Amino acid sequence: MDAIDRAIVNTLQGGFPLSERPYAEAAREIGIDEAELLRRLERLLADRVLSRFGPMYHAERLGGALTLAALRVPEGEFERVAEIVNGFPEVAHNYAREHEFNMWFVLATETPERRAEAIQAIERATGLRVYDFPKQEEYYVGLRFEA
C-alpha cells in the first residue's frame, strides 16, 4: 500500500457520493482521476486489502438478525469443527481465539427465527454447545480506522 492507497482507504470509509459519477467525485477529493481510483480499488479488492466496496447494512433494520457465538472446541478437534462451522452460509466470519472459548463466529440470518435454527443446526453438526451472545446495546464508536 502506498500513500494514495492509504488516502483511498481513509477517505472512502463512509459518505461515498450519491451522484452520477461518484468515483470521479471521490477521486477529485483524493487528488487522482476517476480511472486511477477505479484501477486502484480493483487492485485493493484483488489483493484482499478490502473485503468489499459498498454498503454496510444494519441487519436488524433489514428484518434480519446478527449474533456473536462461541464454541469450546476440544483440543485436536479444532480443524474438523472449523470446517463444519465455516460450511454454514450464515457464518459471516470466524476467528480462533486464545481462551477455553476458542472459536468465535458471527451469524447473520435473514430472520430471528432462522438464527435459532442455525444455532441448533450447528449444535447438531458439531456435537458442541453453541454459546450465543446477541448484542443488547451498541455504544457508538466513530469510524476512525486509519490505514
Next chain:
Amino acid sequence: MELNQRDLRLIAAIQHGLPLSPRPYAEVGERIGLSEQEVIARIRALQARGVIKRFGVVVRHHECGYGANAMVVWDVPNGDVDEVGRRFARFPFVTLCYRRPRRPPEWPYNLYTMIHGRDRAHVLAQLAGLIEKTGAQAIAHRVLFSKRRFKQRGAQYVPPETARAPAPLKQAAG
C-alpha cells in the same frame, strides 16, 4: 417505513459491492429495472433510515498493517455497564463496543470491546492506557487475541435471487 420489493432488490444487488465502473448506480439500476436517479434516491433513503449504516470501503484490518486484534471482555456491574461502555467507546483504537448477555457460570462477561493494533504489544499498551484513563482497574477483564481468521466475508443479508429483475421473456433457442 416498510422495505418494499424494489428496496430489497436494490439491497441484494449491491450487498457484495458496488460495480467498479464510472456510472455504478446506472449499472445497478439496469440490472434490477430502476433508473439511475431512482437507485440514488433509494440508497439515500436507506441511509437516512439507518438500513445502510455506511457506504464505502470495507477494510480487512490485517492486510492494512493492523496485525493484531483482541476481543477484550469485561465483567461490569449491571448498573454501570452503559456508562462504562460509552466511556470505552470514545477511545480511537476501540473499533466495536457492545453489551451482550452473560452466560454464567462459564462466562461472566457482559461488555465487549474490539481493539486493533500493529502487534500484540501495541494492543496491550493501548488497553493499559484505557484502563488507566478510565479508572477501570477494578473491572475484571480477559483479553482474547485472535490466532487465526478462517472466514471473513460480508454477511449475506438477502438471498441473491432477490436481486434478479423480473425474468425477461425467454429467447427461442436457435
